[in-house]
Amino acid sequence: MASRVLTRPPALRSPAFRSIGRSVLLTLPMALWALLMFTPSFRQPGRNLHIGALLVILFMTALFFLMMRTGKTYRWRRYFFVALGLLFPVGFIASLVAVRGTMSIPIERMVSGDTPFCYMVIPMLILPAAVTRTIIFPGSILPTASNPHSIAIMIGLWLALTLVVGKAWCSYVCFFGGIEEGFAALPKRMKIRKLDPRLRLVPWAILLFVVVLSAALFEPVYCMWLCPFKTVTEYPAVHSVTTAIQMGIFITLFAGLVVVLPYLTKKRTQCAFFCPFGAFQSLFNKINLFEIRFDREKCVDCTLCQTSCPTMALSAESIREGKTLLNCMKCGACVDSCKKSAAVWHLKGTKVALKPERARLLFLYGAWAMATMFGGSILANSISTIIGFLPLR
Ligand code: SF4
Ligand code: SF4
CATH class of the missing domain: 3.30.70.20 (Alpha-Beta Plaits)
Structure with a gap:
């Protein structure tokens, strides 16, 4: 009788359900990785930064432990990914307002180098850089006195990680996808069930369109005209009909593809039917393990x-x-x-x-290490920024 009370029926367990001891052992490398990643944060002054780093170490380690213990991946990854999607804009907007006093930026400044590096631009850089050795969207990836290798480091890191995990970038790092996943998680059931499978081709068409047009016009066309996430990061200052149209497009795409459609379909509709960077990342699925x-x-x-x-x-x-x-x-x-x-x-x-569990484990070591390095540091910064706004003594 006692064992019936204390033991879960085997049928309810995932085949990969593990003992606590084994799950702890398998989690240990990821806990150490998180500690290693955030050690520099503890060396810097700032109580809020330390709290943010500590919370993220615990959060990432606990989720990995649960993935090991239950054999489920999506269920626990989602907590991290949605937190990333929700907290990133809060932290980003707060720091923009603290530094500039506004989320808006003149479009000329955006294109000439006053914005942080955004990986979405990578497919648009390739052709102009190959043909003319010019980076068309320098942003802060331009080499500077304090960071002379920034272009190489950012693009090198992205490439190395993408080669290891392929398109998993889109479900373990991309904070934009986290916003959609949050809205898709809200309803219990899909309100729209039938979606035309041909919609899957749209991101490829947009990828081709923006790559060719960006090379022809020598400017990042997607960032200038199509990025829904301008709405929650920094947007071009509206001072003309053109900038008003751009802003209208950003807001409409954000509302439709990132909020309303994910809510109605329980799908990541921006990722599935629009994002050219996601289509670009798909190519790497062919060559990763x-x-x-x-x-x-x-x-x-x-x-x-x-x-x-x-x-x-x-x-x-x-x-x-x-x-x-x-x-x-x-x-x-x-x-x-x-x-x-x-x-x-x-x-x-x-x-x-x-040995599917062995494959999952190897994959998760790569993907979770990447998530901790990129997403974890964004989460820690956002948490410390938010704590700074709280009326705490
Ligand atoms: S692989 Fe998909 S279709 Fe096949 S049994 Fe599992 S859920 Fe059903
Ligand atoms: S994106 Fe890939 S891993 Fe995720 S549910 Fe679809 S087929 Fe499965």
Whole structure:
């Protein structure tokens, strides 16, 4: 009787459910990584910074432990990702207001180097840089006396991490995606269920359009005209009809693709149907080691995984073929939702479904290290900024 009370029925457990001791052991490397990442913050003066760093170390370590203990990925990753999406704009806007007194910036200053580096611009840099050796959107990535290698470091880091985890960048680092995921998580059920699968092609068309046009015009067309996230970061000062139109486009895209449609569809609609950077990242899925596969011997074609996928990276045909589509961002929702354990993490070059937990663990070490390094430091800074605004003594 006692064991019936104390032990969860095996059927409710994920096949990857682990003991506390083993989960702690597997979490240890990530806890040490988080400590290493935030040691410099503790060396700097500032109580708020220390609190932010400490909270993030605990948060990231606890979530990783839960991923190990339960065998679920998406469920725990989501807490981090939504926190990142919600807190990043708060911290960013607060520091803009503290430094400049406003979120707006003249568009000329934006293009000529007075904004922080944004990875969204990377696909637009490539052609002009290759042909003319000119960086068309310098921002603060221009080498400076204090940081002479900033371009190389930022782009080098992005490339190294992308090669390891592919499009997982979009589900473990991109704070913009976290905002959408937050709105998609709000309703219990989808209010719109049917979405045209051809919408998946739109990000590719936008990618082609902005890359070619940016090279032709020598300016970052997406940043100037199409980025929904200008609305929650810094926007061009409105002083003419042109800037008013730009601002109108940013706000409309943000409201539609980041707030309303995610709420109605429970999908990340900006990522799935619009973002050219996401399409660009998909290309790296071809050459990195980790992927999701489907064990056809266990799969009963129930399509639960397809419904749970936030970016429509699954189709009935792809599941039948045992694969995801190219735009999979390795969030793990499909694996978490499959009741037959047919959706599995896979290390390329090994037999499918042979050791899926080992593949998941290896992938998560890379992805969580990346999330802690980029997202964790953004979270810590945002938390310390927010604490600074609280009426605490
Ligand atoms: S949820 Fe699992 S069983 Fe259902 S279709 Fe997807 S992989 Fe197959
Ligand atoms: S296929 Fe699975 S892992 Fe890939 S984006 Fe969809 S739910 Fe996430």
